[in-house]
Amino acid sequence: xxxxxxxxxxxxxxxxxxxxxxxxxxxxxxxxxxxxxxxxxxxxxxxxxxxxxxxxxxxxxxxxxxxxxxxxxxxxxxxxxxxxxxxxxxxxxxxxxxxxxxxxxxxxxxxxxxxxxxxxxxxxxxxxxxxxxxxxxxxxxxxxxxxxxxxxxxxxxxxxxxxxxxxxxxxxxxxxxxxxxxxxxxxxxxxxxxxxxxxxxxxxxxxxxxxxxxxxxxxxxxxxxxxxxxxxxxxxxxxxxxxxxxxxxxxxxxxxxxxxxxxxxxxxxxxxxxxxxxxxxxxxxxxxxxxxxxxxxxxxxxxxxxxxxxxxxxxxxxxxxxxxxxxxxxxxxxxxxxxxxxxxxxxxxxxxxxxxxxxxxxxxxxxxxxxxxxxxxxxxxxxxxxxxxxxxxxxxxxxxxxxxxxx
Amino acid sequence: xxxxxxxxxxxxxxxxxxxxxxxxxxxxxxxxxxxxxxxxxxxxxxxxxxxxxxxxxxxxxxxxxxxxxxxxxxxxxxxxxxxxxxxxxxxxxxxxxxxxxxxxxxxxxxxxxxxxxxxxxxxxxxxxxxxxxxxxxxxxxxxxxxxxxxxxxxxxxxxxxxxxxxxxxxxxxxxxxxxxxxxxxxxxxxxxxxxxxxxxxxxxxxxxxxxxxxxxxxxxxxxxxxxxxxxxxxxxxxxxxxxxxxxxxxxxxxxxxxxxxxxxxxxxxxxxxxxxxxxxxxxxxxxxxxxxxxxxxxxxxxxxxxxxxxxxx
Numbered sequence: 001x002x003x004x005x006x007x008x009x010x011x012x013x014x015x016x017x018x019x020x021x022x023x024x025x026x027x028x029x030x031x032x033x034x035x036x037x038x039x040x041x042x043x044x045x046x047x048x049x050x051x052x053x054x055x056x057x058x059x060x061x062x063x064x065x066x067x068x069x070x071x072x073x074x075x076x077x078x079x080x081x082x083x084x085x086x087x088x089x090x091x092x093x094x095x096x097x098x099x100x101x102x103x104x105x106x107x108x109x110x111x112x113x114x115x116x117x118x119x120x121x122x123x124x125x126x127x128x129x130x131x132x133x134x135x136x137x138x139x140x141x142x143x144x145x146x147x148x149x150x151x152x153x154x155x156x157x158x159x160x161x162x163x164x165x166x167x168x169x170x171x172x173x174x175x176x177x178x179x180x181x182x183x184x185x186x187x188x189x190x191x192x193x194x195x196x197x198x199x200x201x202x203x204x205x206x207x208x209x210x211x212x213x214x215x216x217x218x219x220x221x222x223x224x225x226x227x228x229x230x231x232x233x234x235x236x237x238x239x240x241x242x243x244x245x246x247x248x249x250x251x252x253x254x255x256x257x258x259x260x261x262x263x264x265x266x267x268x269x270x271x272x273x274x275x276x277x278x279x280x281x282x283x284x285x286x287x288x289x290x291x292x293x294x295x296x297x298x299x300x301x302x303x304x305x306x307x308x309x310x311x312x313x314x315x316x317x318x319x320x321x322x323x324x325x326x327x328x329x330x331x332x333x334x335x336x337x338x339x340x341x342x343x344x345x346x347x348x349x350x351x352x353x354x355x356x357x358x359x360x361x362x363x364x365x366x367x368x369x370x371x372x373x374x375x376x377x378x379x380x381x382x383x384x385x386x387x388x389x390x391x392x393x394x395x396x397x398x399x400x401x402x403x404x405x406x407x
Numbered sequence: 408x409x410x411x412x413x414x415x416x417x418x419x420x421x422x423x424x425x426x427x428x429x430x431x432x433x434x435x436x437x438x439x440x441x442x443x444x445x446x447x448x449x450x451x452x453x454x455x456x457x458x459x460x461x462x463x464x465x466x467x468x469x470x471x472x473x474x475x476x477x478x479x480x481x482x483x484x485x486x487x488x489x490x491x492x493x494x495x496x497x498x499x500x501x502x503x504x505x506x507x508x509x510x511x512x513x514x515x516x517x518x519x520x521x522x523x524x525x526x527x528x529x530x531x532x533x534x535x536x537x538x539x540x541x542x543x544x545x546x547x548x549x550x551x552x553x554x555x556x557x558x559x560x561x562x563x564x565x566x567x568x569x570x571x572x573x574x575x576x577x578x579x580x581x582x583x584x585x586x587x588x589x590x591x592x593x594x595x596x597x598x599x600x601x602x603x604x605x606x607x608x609x610x611x612x613x614x615x616x617x618x619x620x621x622x623x624x625x626x627x628x629x630x631x632x633x634x635x636x637x638x639x640x641x642x643x644x645x646x647x648x649x650x651x652x653x654x655x656x657x658x659x660x661x662x663x664x665x666x667x668x669x670x671x672x673x674x675x676x677x678x679x680x681x682x683x684x685x686x687x688x689x690x691x692x693x694x695x696x697x698x699x700x701x702x703x704x705x706x707x708x709x710x711x712x713x714x715x716x717x718x719x720x
Binding site: 134141153156223233235247256285287337340375386394405 | 625642684
């Protein structure tokens with residue numbers, strides 16, 4: 001290998017989702033990825049084997065690039081010195097196919113058209129990472145973000161504050177945002193109040209957890225199956241069906257609530273958990289996001305498995321599903337969010353089957369003296385979806401990247 | 408000559424149909440995969456929408472069988488139901504303000520957030536998305552805007568001497584709508600916002616570099632000529648989400664301003680629909696309201712996608 005070696009720390013992700021930490025080394029002939037502490041490269045490719053590189057995404061500190069070799073193996077690299085290394089690899093790429101999809105070529109052609117003589121045009125261009133940014137503009141953006149950000153969190157902070165306020169601080173003038181003597185009295189009072197009603201608080205909690213868990217699981221399986229065939233096979237009616245689902249994204253449970261009630265009473269599902277669970281199975285948003293995400297999976301993966309004799313169910317279960325984990329999480333969070341927040345006042349009458357949110361609305365109806373308890377109950381309810389979101393944010397954003405509606 | 412053209416057309420259609428049938432036979436398994444979802448979807452989405460449309464032409468109160476009355480429901484809605492007109496006015500005001508403003512704000516803040524370093528970005532996304540994911544958390548506004556002096560907003564205004572006596576923010580018809588619009592805007596950074604954040608991250612960097620070579624000189628030009636055109640699909644998705652949020656407003660007025668609210672000042676089309684459907688059991692009438700809502704939402708989506716077709720062109 002020659003002197004001209006570039007090296008960058010980062011991670012390599014294989015198509016099966018396995019991640020490796022290490023560094024990438026590139027020179028004129030090829031590139032290799034070494035795992036930490038190992039002398040032998042994990043993956044190595046000569047540039048002649050390279051089919052293309054694309055999906056370059058610039059993060060704050062690292063660059064992501066997908067490398068696709070001619071044998072259709074693909075690796076997602078996340079590199080600290082990504083842009084530099086990418087342009088280096090790109091400029092030494094032998095027998096480069098000139099297609100619009102080959103990143104970097106457009107740039108070179110542009111320069112050629114103008115008759116500019118640029119030895120390594122990208123190097124010149126990317127020295128400024130933010131070519132079109134002014135400092136004044138940056139400051140303005142930060143100020144806006146901070147101001148509006150405070151407005152966004154203030155009510156939530158106020159909510160948490162109220163749930164921790166002792167009674168005298170709840171009714172003090174002027175009311176403090178954050179309590180001077182925080183107490184968990186409201187939470188224990190909440191359990192006492194709920195314990196005195198003839199349905200224990202835990203019952204509402206169990207109902208909600210049950211509905212959320214069953215509804216989400218069923219939704220995940222059923223909608224993924226449908227999304228899989230809609231995304232990967234051409235069959236009459238498929239596209240029409242998907243377009244109808246896309247239109248139905250707009251119609252919330254409220255607008256369809258009345259005929260839905262009639263249908264459920266025909267089916268004898270009023271006042272059962274099914275009245276909440278079955279419609280959740282068919283939530284359009286889950287199918288929509290899953291289908292869009294699955295479209296990004298390489299078709300070659302499925303074709304190869306079909307040639308190997310794998311049935312559709314096998315392909316779905318052991319090839320497609322493991323590869324769309326980010327979309328799972330997204331489906332889960334949207335489904336949990338809507339089921340967890342459901343009050344179900346119209347389809348469930350028995351007290352013992354009602355949900356947490358419904359119980360909360362009942363406490364709220366108890367009037368001003370219950371302010372602290374309402375805040376406490378609210379904190380309990382609100383924290384679940386927010387926590388799930390915090391822990392799965394990056395996966396969710398990965399899914400949302402394919403959420404667009406193509407007209 | 409004409410006849411042969413017609414017969415050719417028929418053969419073509421027939422061929423197409425046969426081809427479709429063959430495709431369907433070849434992919435029988437696909438229908439099996441689709442079936443569970445399709446059955447549930449048809450039962451709980453398509454069927455309700457069609458029954459809604461059908462019932463909208465009838466008088467139906469669940470107890471007696473439905474009776475066909477033609478367009479009477481629609482005529483009553485528009486000519487006799489004054490509360491409906493209030494509801495339409497309110498929904499219209501809410502939709503016209505919170506729809507576009509929420510949409511633009513979602514986009515702008517997704518764009519601003521995209522400029523942040525990675526770790527800050529993660530925090531900012533949570534901060535902006537939390538209100539919409541937090542469901543019933545907006546009920547905290549009933550404490551913030553409480554009508555007595557213990558309400559936070561009242562106390563702040565009194566402290567600064569802007570008002571002398573506490574105001575009934577949530578029960579005085581003069582203030583209700585502004586408070587509602589504010590709260591709905593607070594919750595408007597939803598699914599569409601997430602889609603925008605993700606869309607910004609997915610844009611190919613080299614396009615910006617190419618733009619720089621081409622003479623793009625500031626972030627606004629970059630936004631209009633490069634970012635917007637490549638985010639059209641997300642923009643349409645976000646628009647669909649905004650339409651949903653703007654027209655389906657019902658929980659916020661119901662829980663903050665009461666149900667029914669003073670003088671129906673916070674009534675929206677959906678709460679009106681609820682009132683007739685679940686309190687008065689006038690299902691036919693409620694269905695007519697729902698049908699109008701469907702039509703308006705679909706028209707809105709069509710208009711927006713036509714509008715987005717021109718962006719960046």
